[in-house]
Amino acid sequence: MLQAPTDAKCSDYAPLPSPVMTGSGTSGSVAVKLHPLVIMNISDHWTRLRAQNGKPLPVFGALIGKQVGRTIELLNSFELLYLEINDEILIDTDYYYAKEEQFKQVFKDLDFHGWYTTGGSPTELDMKIHKQICDIIESPIFLKLNPQAASTDLPLNVYESVIDVTDGNAVSRLVTLNYTLATEEAERIGVDHVARVSNVDSNSVSYASEHLSSQHSSISMLYTRVRLLRDYTEAVRKGELPRDNEILRLLNALCKRLPVLGAESLTSDLHNQYNDVTLMTYLGVMSKGSQTMNQFISKFNILLDRQNAGRRLRGLFI
Structure with missing residues (x-):
């Protein structure tokens, strides 16, 4: 987990004077790798609230990912609930802990690394929310996306909090972090689909589409032809069409070539495949258990040999 430049938390310092950003000479202490899924989640969150309320509203959420050394990889995000009291935003921490527990059951290797919101440059209100997040994690990452920006560049910035001394008072300020985009195969397919299909001025379609x-x-063609054959046999059975034995023989041969869901051979093949997969799973569990037991026995033997050697040495000098 990230550590602040000092031992104190960023929420322990005096109220922040304006401005909220540090000087240009201050650089961040970590590097950030940002996945497109995080950006898509934030954009979807903001778009949904705007469609539901008829006006743009700020959104708040948590950022989760992995940290290796001084590099943080943001892989996913989830929404946060909040209360607005007298123009103050209070994050619902109980909802966060419940949501984090649910995510841990599915993504055990992902940890909470910060939070996100929407809008322009960071404000004092953002810093007040940032201090609330500091009660959950020291020195969290702060991501701010501007959905209404007119720039062609990616309208987001990533920040971290640092301790700055102003007029003898230690205050928490923000410093901009450099970030790079990291994508996986599934994310590239999704981004390509969104970029092509969502563009109303373009006639291009994505590879997934x-x-x-x-x-x-x-499937539609198969359904149309099967329905045609069914209608023909129904018409022959009702006497609406003349009986043609050649066509009926071809229909019978075609039906025999198709697999039937209730066939014993299909059920047997399904059970065999299920048993094979289950056996492979059991084999993996047994192999892992055997490896753990082997390591335990090896460590136990080493400790036992050291203990016996100590006893022999004591016997020689007594």
């Missing part, structure tokens, strides 16, 4: 469209067309 092309793949899904081809599958939909194949």
Whole structure:
């Protein structure tokens, strides 16, 4: 977990005077790798609230990821609940801890590293919220996205809090962190889909849309032809069409070539595959248990040998 430049928490210092940013000579202590999923989650969160309320509203959420050395990789995020009392924002910490516990059950290797919001440059209100987050984690990462920015660049900045001394008082200020975008295969597919399909002025489609469209067309064609054969057999059975034995023989041969869900062979193959997967899982568990037991026995033997050697030495000098 990140440590502040001093032993004290950033929430322990005096109220922040304006401005909230440090001087240009101060640099961040960590590097940040930002995944597109985090940006998409924040954008979706802000867009939903705007559609529901009819006006843009600030949003708040938690950032989770991994830390290796001085590099933080932000992989995911989730929304936070808050109360607005007398123009003051109070984060619901009980909701955060409940949500964090749920995420830990699925993503055990991800930790809480900071929070996000929307808007322009950081303000004193952001710093007050930042101090609330400091009660959960020391020196959290702060990400701010501006959805209404007119710039063609990515309209977000990442900050961390540092301790600055002004007029003999130690205060918490923000310093801008450098970040890089890190993507995985699934994220690249999702970003390509959003970039192509969401652009109303473009006729291009994403690779995922092309793949899904081809599958939909194949299933639709199969459904149309099967329905045609069914309607034909119904019409022959009701006497609406003449009976053609050649067509019926072809239909019978075609039906026999299709697998039936209730067939014994299909059920047997399914059970065999399920048993194979279960056996592989049990084998992995047993192998891991055997390895752990082997390590335990090796350490126990080393300690036992040291104890016996000590007894022999004491016997020689008594």
